[in-house]
Amino acid sequence: MSAERPLSGMVVIDLTNALAGPYATLLLAGLGARVIKVENPHRGGDPARNNSPYVTGEGLAVRRSAPEDMSVSMLVRGRGKESVTLDLRDPRGREVLADLVRRADILVENYSAGVTTRLGIDPAWAQEINPRLVYTSISGFGADGGPGTGKAMDTIVQALSGVMMTSGAPGDAPVRLGLPIADLLAPLYAVIGTVSAVLQAQRTGAGQHVDVSMLGALTSLVACEPFDAFEQIGLPLRTGATVPRLAPFGTFQAEDGWFALCAPVDPFAHGVLRAIGRPDLVDDARFGDRDGRVAHADELHGLISDWSSGRPVAEVVAALDAHGAPAAEVRDPSAAVRDPLVLARGEVVRLTDPAGAGADLYATGVPIVFSGRASTIDGSAPQLGEHSRSVLRELCGYAEERIDALVDAGVV
Structure with missing residues (x-):
């Protein structure tokens, strides 16, 4: 087997948070890319760091009991990534980001529409710095925004996509899928688009903006089934437990399930x-x-x-x-993620408990099996800003004095 994974040697700047964006960059890390996760130093980093439950020295707990306690959400989504803190509202922070972009192949962000323009870090800014960069955006409605506040979370997208009215029986209330399907589907398309754009950039030397919306991704799947045709000929769209x-x-x-x-x-x-x-x-x-x-x-x-x-x-x-x-x-999730078949294939993996308290946790692997190289997500999730100094030294070539100054100023 080859020692290299498909994206080995590529550098990804990860400006994402919550779920949709971090899942995309998690997959890129699993495919071999070096993922540099950029987090706000003044707001606790990615909000997922504050998602209950936490892995503590005493095991799983609803509340954090020590600063180093890791949210299970971050433990799952942060694996294989390096954490750098940057204040992107500060011109010095944007200057550091520019230096990172110069050395990157891919940038992924999932801000609401318009935020990157207000921050001065939009695709045009990035392309001027690094013309071969692939700049990927994941948002609720696309780069141009959408209805209402323009902000979207999974349940909003499920509601607008029509998927809530495809489950359940006629007359039932809308059924929200328990899995955050829009948050997980959009990053799959984002990774497909990103890798495709990277291949094109390797041929042409020109990067581009890859724009994926959660609403478009989920609605496109709804459109794969001819629900509108069913309706027109009188077939029920919602049929309950059977079809x-x-x-x-x-x-x-059955008797017991x-x-x-x-x-x-x-x-x-x-x-x-x-x-x-x-x-x-x-x-x-x-x-x-x-x-x-x-x-x-x-x-x-x-x-x-x-x-x-x-x-x-x-x-x-x-x-x-x-x-x-x-x-x-029909299995419950706890039993499903412990299936020996998916574990053997690396599609689900057992997590390392950073606190050593013996928490029995499983998480997504990379559900793609390559004949040439195992696809794995290496390393545990980083603490906030854990790699700031090493990344700025290695990728940007900064001297310790410059890094110290940025830290003292609260930029890093």
Whole structure:
């Protein structure tokens, strides 16, 4: 295997906070880039540093008990990064940032629209300093802003994208996805766009501005399913636990839990009928082909529910598997992240407890397996400003006297 990862040797200036931006730079770090996280020295750095719970010397706690206690959010999102503090409202701070940009390949920011212009660090500023730089922006509505305050968090974007009205049953209140899907989806597109722009910059010598919006990213996924067409022909957009147009399809209750079943095509559906002890229905006009199953979806789903309700999940899934019908237990997140398969592939990793108190925590890895080199997120999350001096020495060539002066002035 090669000793280098795909982005080895590249330098990323990370001006992000919260979740969407830091997840993008976490992935870039996992792909091998050197990520320099720039944080405000006067406001406690990334707000995620103050997200409860914390890892303390006594284990997990709701409140921080010592300055070095690390938020689990930062422990997850800050891995593989170096932390530098800079006051970007101070001209001297922007001068330091300019020196970092000169030596960088990528800059990622997720300020609200207009903030980088007000700070004087927008794409035009960066391109003048380093024409080959790829400058990536992740925001709620795009670089030009959006409705209302122009600020967006995940739930706002879920509401505007229409995704809240795709889950649940007809007449239910809107359903907010428990996973912050917009915050996690936009950075995936941002990384795709960033890496694409880097490849182009390597060919042409010219960088560019990559602009990704959370609303656009999530709405584009909603548009992958023809919900508007369903509505026009009278199919329900929200169907609850099952999907009649794909019957048998959905989640069903067993004696001790829930399971998911996806069997829209004939071979799978016939396997379901055999698993529930009704092979006679394979040739029944109501269930033998897809149109018949869709027309009699409620009846078919009722047969499955009646069969499964008195059996343990493990027995139900085993029976369906034995007849070639795709099925799985519905797991809670704690069990899911401890799956030996995803752990073995590095898609989820066990976190190192910086306090040494034995906290049992798991976090995202890089869910891409390369044949040429393992993709890992190396190192624990940094304390605020932990690498300020080393980065300014190594990347910017500053003497200790200059760094001391910046620290004394509160710029670093």
